[in-house]
Amino acid sequence: MRVKQLDDATINQIAAGEVVEDSASVVKELVDNSIDAQASSILVEIEKGGLKLIRVSDDGDGMEECDAKLSIERHATSKIATADDLVGVQTMGFRGEALASIAAISHFKLLTATKECGSLATQVTCSGGKSVIITNGARSKGTTIEVRQLFYNTPARLKFQKSCAASTSRIISVLTDLALAHPDVRIELRVDGQSRLFSKEMLEPDYIAQALPVCASKNEMRIEGMIGKPHVARSSRKGQYLIVNRRAVYSPFLTKVIEQAYGTRLNSRQYPIFVLTLHLPGESLDVNVHPQKKEVRFLDKERLSEFIHYAVQKAFAIQPIKVHVKPEKWSSPIEPVVQESFVAMESAAELPIKHVPIIGIKSPYVFISGESSPLSSHLKEREGIVMVDLRRVEERLLYEHTQSNSQSKEMQQLAFPVTLEFSKVEAERIFQQVEQLHQ
Structure with a gap:
């Protein structure tokens, strides 16, 4: 040819x-x-x-x-x-x-x-x-x-x-x-x-109310905007907006830096919401990367990463502290604060071990032994020790329960209507599923 x-x-x-x-x-x-x-x-x-x-x-x-x-x-x-x-x-x-x-x-x-x-x-x-x-x-x-x-x-x-x-x-x-x-x-x-x-x-009504202000500057770099509090984190990255020199950009690098700055404040598979505007020297970035100018390259990633991490940490550090005022008078204790008499007890090593159920598991993981657990029916492996992610189990059970209910198409009208507020973007997605919701 x-x-x-x-x-x-x-x-x-x-x-x-x-x-x-x-x-x-x-x-x-x-x-x-x-x-x-x-x-x-x-x-x-x-x-x-x-x-x-x-x-x-x-x-x-x-x-x-x-x-x-x-x-x-x-x-x-x-x-x-x-x-x-x-x-x-x-x-x-x-x-x-x-x-x-x-x-x-x-x-x-x-x-x-x-x-x-x-x-x-x-x-x-x-x-x-x-x-x-x-x-x-x-x-x-x-x-x-x-x-x-x-x-x-x-x-x-x-x-x-x-x-x-x-x-x-x-x-x-x-x-x-x-x-x-x-x-x-x-x-x-x-x-x-x-x-x-x-x-x-543009933003949903509660977005600003659940956010912390961000404002920091260093040398020729400046950042401003707001980041969501950890408890309003989402299961996806929807609600994340990055603006660099008045240009909305998609930057996995910046997103990762911001999420890492949250540290242990977020659980796994949780993503913060934020609207952040970066002002950088023009020569420190390259916008001529993508045909549609969606992405940018940064000249000094390490210095930029340290600056953003500092700005996010600063936002958390200036949160208002709740002050608890002590009452003028204290009431007398019903029982003595300090125990006055003690009973001699046997050595701890000689005491029988009593199994007490654990109340309130802080970790998302738990070790389950035997078949007495309510999760036993959902575990294929019955022998030995099985480590279970309770959060995932709960999500799976809730999903299956919702699916079974949706197939039966049983609906119950609320006695009092519940009003939900959505952003324009979220509302548009709901409009696309109206027919399915009516089912």
Whole structure:
């Protein structure tokens, strides 16, 4: 087979596969651009999980006609000029690939205007990155980008997209990260015409109440935010938010450092909740790692690890101490405090051993001997000593009990309704399981 030079359309679709995984990645790239344009308010509108329509409108700086034409070309950007600019880059985007990649796999329209243009705007439309048309339009300062029929010309990619509900949930998760990283920007989401999300409603109501403030600085490093108290730890890492230099990131390294800083305050398979913002010198990290800029690399991991560990320990150290005030008068003891007479007893070695049941097992593990234990029926090995993790046994028994009850479909209505509070992300996941819950 001979080597061939690919055409621009094919190259753009391949590049789009790296930048655009789903509708949520489109929303992220467009909102990133709005934030870089100094927008103070961003409206995101989606239909059918973003596959039918994604529209992002902002009140940012906007673009002039010449910049608008160039913005959908590959590797065209206003954020860097040379490779040296990649060191310490502060903008959310910088590669100049997002708009070209999105336009290559959708029906694309851009409407933008600057403050100097008044209400006269520039409109750029294209389909699949081809047949680019430049016309005039009208809008106030800012930019609106409309993406319709995402993946319409890449059926293989479209086939692997998740359901509309799952895509919407993913978009909510992305906007949650962005809103926490940029609290000064108002972000609103409208799903199929209905407002579903605002920046101030990102976290569940009890999140802040069950958290400890974190604030520490050392040299050029600074960290702020909050960490959850140990008793509100979760069985998964949901509720963990990391922001580095105003960029929401995924960092197993940072997550592990934070969890290790909790030490023995957490049981095994428990994960803390936290919202932490790190401010680091730009030259100490590399954001040009992942095509979607999800990950970052750190230059001095050891120094950063020590700093985060110190900040978490400091947060626990400044917890308010409960003071117990002594009463002015003490009541007299009913019996003498000190025993006045003693009875001589035999040597302890000669005393018969009496087996007393243990009340309250502190350790999650217990040694069980013989068949008298209520766990005997659940143990296949009846001889010798068997070590059992009581927590896992309890979880398994509870799971089987719940499964057997769910199969019988017996339900009992509560005499008094119980109100549960959920975050927007959790509520969206519940909406996806409504039919199953009704069963």
